[in-house]
Amino acid sequence: RKRILENTLSLTMLFPVRLTGTKYGCGTGGCGACTVMISRYNPTIKRISHHAANACLIPICSLYGAAVTTIEGIGSTKTRIHPVQERIAKCHGTQCGFCTPGMVMSIYTLLRNHPEPSLEQLTDALGGNLCRCTGYRPIIDACKTFCKRRSTSRESRGRGRSSCLMTPVTLSLSLLFKISLKLFSEEEFLPLDPTQELIFPPELMIMAEKQPQRTRIFGGDRMTWISPTTLTALLEAKFKYPQAPVVMGNTSVGPEMKLKGVFHPVIISPDGIEELNFANCSHNELTLGAGLSLTQVKYILGEVIQNLPEEKTRMYRALLKHLRTLAGSQIRNMASLGGHIVSRHLDSDLNPLLAVGNCTLNLLSKKGKRQVPLNEEFLRRCPSADLKPEEILISVKIPHSRKWEFVSGFRQAQRQQNALAVVNSGMRVFFGEGGDIIRELSISYGGVGPTTVCAKNSCRKLIGRPWNEEMLDVACRLVLDEVTLPGSAPGGRVEFKRTLIVSFLFKFYLEVLQILKRMVNGTDHVLAFPEQRALSALEDLHSGHHCSTLKYENVDSKNLPQDPIGQPIMHLSGIKHATGEAIYCDDMPTVDRELFLSFVTSSRAHAKIVSIDLSEALSLPGVVDIVTEEHLRGNRSLSSEVQAKQAAKRVKVVYQDLQPLILTIEEAIQHNSFFEPERKLEYGNVDEAFKVVDHILEGEIHIGGQEHFYMETQSMLVVPKGEDQEIDVYVSTQFPKYIQVTWVASTLKLPANKVMCHVKRVGGAFGGKTYKTGIMAAITAFAANKHGRAVRCILERGEDMLITGGRHPYLGKYKAGFMNDGRILALDMQHYSNGGASLDESLLVIEMGLLKMENAYKFPNLRCRAWACRTNFPSNTALRGFGFPQAGLITESCITEVAARCGLAPEKVRMINMYKEIDQTPYKQEINAKNLIQCWKECMDMSSYSLRKAAVEKFNSENYWKKKGLAVVPLKFPVGLGSVAAGQAAALVHIYLDGSVLVTHGGIEMGQGVHTKMIQVVSRELRMPISNIHLRGTSTETVPNTNISGGSVVADLNGLAVKDACQTLLKRLEPIISKNPQGTWKDWAQAAFDESISLSATGYFRGYESNMSWETGEGHPFEYFVYGAACSEVEIDCLTGAHKNIRTDVVMDVGCSINPALDIGQIEGAFIQGMGLYTIEELHYSPQGVLYTRGPNQYKIPAICDIPTELHISLLPPSQSSNTLYSSKGLGESGIFLGCSMFFAIHDAVNAARQERGLFGPLKLNSPLTPEKIRMACEDKFTKMIPKDKPGSYVPWNVPI
């Protein structure tokens, strides 16, 4: 059924056989959700090999003779679960679970090859797997349990390792005060026994041994797949079909076909041809077969480096360095060297290196052999230097480096790993024996032109020059003249790219100088050498060995032994996530005659539709209908998935552009384009206060948007029941009632009792599965109703990113009046958010932003106004934190600037302005800040802030090109929905006659573990074991009129309703239980039944008392506050803009945690998401308003390489003050803001760099603080050297919105 995309023939064709464990997150190899293990038997060497691969890119025809193991193959709850599945679940490495099968398969495959891997191998194996929920720490913890020499804190302490340890003091405290340092118990884990693994199917072995090697041809309606198994047959096929691509890994051809619509009627895919799969290392060179995978190349290079003298291996070392970060391991396992070279991608990591290395390509066709140099002409596809259509690349010859020859590769990407380079480079120099006079020089760059670009002329001009500063200066100018980038170059970031071009050159210069110095040492030759501090330019920033500590207080011992409240209980679906048995919307079986719906999206930001021509789309076979504006606004097409998508592309729409086109916040302000009049919050007397302060500053900060990037894209299946107009909507949403009543029932003009909405689980939502989901569900339901057939609609990742909007970009302007000691007495702020074309939740977002803007600070005189700007983008919507991450950052930026102006440390100014004890918020709600101060102090202590600050300063004084930064940020996150009605919740609890319990409530399970917590509540209230309680999902049929699951309060509110239902039941059953106290639940249920006592009860919670008046600016909108603090340390590379997250310490006040494992999971998951928001997640739009970033290959969320090397999380001891569910606090959103500690740590590091360079003026840094912004802020001679385009003299590639 699913994604049988004719044009990719992908392995996801497996889905019709109902193997739904393998997930589909992007379809382009970028997320790893579809990871499977491919095993092959090589009859020549009699070996079986296993590798992880992305199912979404594997052509199914390429799998002849291979065994494919999906998650279902390694273990299940019905048979036996595999240790990997068990440990990832029990270490709490799953939340929504959508990424989990991919994670499991990556680890599993690694263990098949290395049963006791190193942690480095494990993190490398997971480099291509994204998780949006967990923050990766628990996944790493699970992995560590398989490592040979695991570094437990005890072991590390023995080795004298640093601060990652729980100090002896903490450990003894843990004994005294029931403090727990672990969330799982390794003792109960199943051992990993490699002898128990699935064997390679013997029939495939026999087939490989016995079957004659013959060309296989698979024919389809439009395509033919030819798999030659001998070189002769391959040459023959290529001769016959010269235009057919030679598909090896399909990682270049596949995405092209999928994303760019390229179609190949014939595909040639060589299989197991020995002549393409060999490596030969001779005296002078290494020859690598073009068919070798990049993983194999990596391995071979590692071996060669071990076996050859260092001077011969410089090219191989450089290649190996790039191979470590090139894509994720799945892509490296699939992609071939030949495919990589021949594709000649502009951002290829290997071609710039190979191009400088005098490499030769060995080509073969039926007409004979040929050799062509891998040089600029080949890379530019000059006909004279290119492959001929009938030629095959057989191998690549890479000469060994010589004694006086040096080779290096450089790259900088948005993310350290698994991200295409913004700019990369290969550089080689050869000197005459014993000297420093350049004899040969080659420099090439990727990312700066349509393909790899060689700076040939510059290199020629530098021959004969000595290797010194003067040469470097000339070289930089020559290269900048030769490798030019227009201001409007595709990909944007033009000045950054220009700066990288020369920064890399400088790195190469230093690197070579350093080795030369060593080599000429002892000779007469004297080399001018820069001071020691400059050598900091050389080292790359690597994330080191990950370690973490967690600290929370154990449950109160007076609780009953079976009471699960306060226990780190595993996510209810954890094991099912890990076995792939957890069912998501798109895993539901096909309904008879089901149709698929695909959207036609507007290609213009602001235009009128003049005409729509459907004829071509409707003429396609299988297209059932196109629902147009006449039926509903917009166009949709209906048929099978493939056909619907093809038809959607053929709908021809003629537009008439409208003016003005409003994209940016500034344009909206200029055109007075706002949704509603401003919202305002005022406290004290700002104007008067400005008159008495010592200083006044004004500033602004721009905060970019954020994509939800839930791993499960928007998904729905609408099934008309065929009777009484009943309709079932299975949908991945946070808000079933909204889908049911507001959208589907009203669109179909049906009463709500005919429309039922069901949600089993959601593969991540983060606020993005409400409003837009409703619109799409209404359209899907309309189509289903019209045809009386089930209709499914699953968005592709690119469509999802394009249609659904995300976090609001913000512009914050501030004017602060402050005293010499840092006290801010007056603050006047304006918030502008980019709301997009429709209101959605924009107003609520700015209101929440306003109510939370003061974060942890008491500003005695405050005025803050906010506007939601109406622009021509798809409307932005709710995203975890709902306005607070933007509003809070504006305030923190202002404070940081105040500190700089006062010459004080930011943490001092933060502390002096912080709420202390009992106080009042700007909207006059009472606040007790005791726990805030406690979190702050504990965070300062735990992070050894003062000591580390001194160490950072020392480091910075010793290193010119690398700088460290340290920052600590407090958090006060108000929790509540602002109205009583919004907080009401209901539950339904049934006790069956066998004593088992079924619980239903209004909350949606989207990874946060609400169902697990609800079962804990039932278990406590009914005093029964968790194993007796079940929860099937959420449905409007069982609990009507539910509120949205969001705002951190899902467990709070629904938990109180569940508790209410349980107490009702218990009250009814008390007489029966007291008559037979030793009885079982079965006995009591039967007795109750016999006495006609109902065993079913609803529970209800009417919502927290809350109110807010925008007229008076006063109210009590929140029930309680979550407090916290985070301290982060980073290191930046001033030459490239890279940064490394060295360490983060988080302290949170969570009240009395219901489940510390889930709560810590929320804190760290949110923290990492926040870190992404403030540092690497960047959306790009064209000047016409078209979104460029439509998938994981362009939009980078944090991956495993980004998490802090050290992460320490500590929960304050339980406090009983609030009147919430068992005094717990909701933690879904608050942690995201703490990610800004990373932002300010980078800010601190950049500041240190600037100060050293004599730049003392105010530092204005916008969010996200990407490598581009970091590099450009660290101004130096290189940033000054680059040409700058006059604004207005070119059309930029993108516009910041």
Ligand SMILES: Cc1cc2nc3c(=O)[nH]c(=O)nc-3n(C[C@H](O)[C@H](O)[C@H](O)COP(=O)(O)OP(=O)(O)OC[C@H]3O[C@@H](n4cnc5c(N)ncnc54)[C@H](O)[C@@H]3O)c2cc1C
């Ligand atoms: C998610 C993802 C991340 C990536 N990240 C990076 C990255 O960080 N850095 C980077 O440099 N690259 C990256 N890439 C690109 C990747 O390196 C290339 O797609 C890959 O190397 C191509 O190899 P392939 O075997 O899959 O090529 P295929 O797609 O199989 O073929 C590509 C082209 O090469 C031709 N070809 C292949 N072999 C031969 C041959 N022997 N003779 C003649 N023609 C041949 C084919 O005709 C076709 O035109 C990434 C790709 C993906 C999908």
Ligand code: FES
């Ligand atoms: S779905 Fe295959 S990598 Fe994302």
Ligand code: FES
């Ligand atoms: S648990 Fe990893 S994406 Fe949700």
